Amino acid sequence: MNTQSLLSVVHLKKYFPVGGGSLFKARRYLRANDDISFDIYEGETFGLVGESGSGKSTLGRTLLRLYEPTSGQILYRGNHDKEVDLTQLKGEELRKLRSDLQMIFQDPYSSLNPRMTVGQIVEEGVATHKYYRRGTPQMREYVLKVMQDCGLQAEALHRYPHQFSGGQRQRVCIARALAVRPKFIVCDECVSALDASIQSQILNLLAELKEKEKLTYLFISHDLSVVRHISDRIAVMYLGNIVEMGTAKQVFENPRHPYTIALMSAVPSMKAEREKKIVLGGNMPSPVSPPSGCKFHTRCFMACEKCKRVPPPFTEIEKGHFAACHFADKPTAEKRRIAESNEGQTKKFL
Ligand SMILES: Nc1ncnc2c1ncn2[C@@H]1O[C@H](COP(=O)(O)OP(=O)(O)OP(=O)(O)O)[C@@H](O)[C@H]1O
Ligand SMILES: [Mg+2]
Structure with a gap:
């Protein structure tokens, strides 16, 4: 196993304020992630399990800076010679790294804009990160290529999310994430809402893409058999901490x-x-x-x-x-x- 760290998480805390904070009442905090330290190695699938409410999604989101960390460091080594602390990045610097760090969610329907076609959805990040310009033949070719890699037919280009099944919608989400050429993807319960047979198709797709694109995954799931099947290493969370790894x-x-x-x-x-x-x-x-x-x-x-x-x-x-x-x-x-x-x-x- 490659043991080169892509991410080093050091004493990471994410507390959510919950009431209090007045003159008479001290502010209270919900400690969703309570001092977490671990490494994710380059090219591995790191599984994260634990009961509902143990803090898995919070950890995934905090790593991607979708939540502001309360304290701690997230050292990212995606650009080999340079180590950056994601917790310190602001504005433009953070925006630039956004394409490296992507997320796939449980419910593909609510995470897709219903008013955009599949083509527009996949193209959006590509245009934002200025890989290709909208409306150019290069963009069209690239979007079609990514869709094809994710098992979506060219005719899906002009269709809307509601016209697809759950499994296909999840393929659209994967294509959207993949299109910006990420290095690290957090998959948060990304097959939990799918039938068993569709689940294995999506898991196979993720495994295939991981090899081809040299991706690293943080794979969050309730389903221990799925996690066992897909993960190289595993962490078990309880009440905001990793208790076993x-x-x-x-x-x-x-x-x-x-x-x-x-x-x-x-x-x-x-x-x-x-x-x-x-x-x-x-x-x-x-x-x-x-x-x-x-x-x-x-x-x-x-x-x-x-x-x-x-x-x-x-x-x-x-x-x-x-x-x-x-x-x-x-x-x-x-x-x-x-x-x-x-x-x-x-x-x-x-
Ligand atoms: N935005 C938020 N504001 C306040 N509290 C939150 C927020 N997000 C999560 N929490 C709380 O943080 C704790 C951890 O939640 P989290 O969603 O990370 O758990 P989880 O392990 O992903 O659970 P599940 O398996 O149900 O998805 C829970 O007590 C939850 O209520
Ligand atoms: Mg969750």
Whole structure:
């Protein structure tokens, strides 16, 4: 695997203000991304999983500067000799880099302008970034070429988004992103709304384009089987933090964070017949006032006194495999046994 970083995320925080802030009430913040550090390597597909509300989309959007980061650095090395901190870019500098960094969303319909034809949609970014001028034969040729690469017929050029199926609309979104020659694409639940057979067509297209155009993906999804299939490395998020990270094989075959173990046990195809599903107690706490110590302790089947007080370090268990758990060293099977004997209930372990 290439381990040259395309993006280094350093202590990134994204807090959303939620009320307060008056003379009598202190401002309160929702900590959607709460001190996140990791690298995305050039040419890899980096999968991001976690329950709804764990902060995946916020991370994807903050990396692309669609959200203003609260603090931290995002070091981008797309132009090899030069490293730029995306958090520091303004105006023209940021605009120039926009073509490098693209996003594909879950709902292709709402992210496409219904009054523009497919041709106009694909052409828009190309014209903005001044690759070709609107109305020229070169532009037309280029747009048709990108559409063809994305599996869209030439006759789609003058048609409108509503005239297409969900899968084809997602192809239009991919073509729009690809047309500006990006290096890094955030795919946020980009196949979640599609039927299984269409899902695999779009996933194949993404894989094909990645090879051909030397792209790097951040692939966000609820669907663990899809993430396992497509990702080189994976990070698991819980309540604004990455709690486990490693190669797809490490995280799926040898999960070490109790949260990851529970997530995996919920996927029927991923557990052995005899293994029980681990049901986590309670709901995800509020990211406005997260639990002390390890944020997961309120739902964890391993939690002990220390977990309530001390945030666990992000420990390297084996090369490239990290988990933020005071029991990171304890093997997966032993943790699973404890979870099963606890019937998935939070219980004092020590
Ligand atoms: N623009 C915003 N303003 C205020 N709070 C927000 C905003 N966007 C997200 N949040 C909050 O940040 C937290 C993380 O949300 P986010 O959308 O990043 O989660 P997610 O992991 O992508 O969830 P899902 O799987 O449902 O898409 C949630 O508590 C959410 O309510
Ligand atoms: Mg999301």
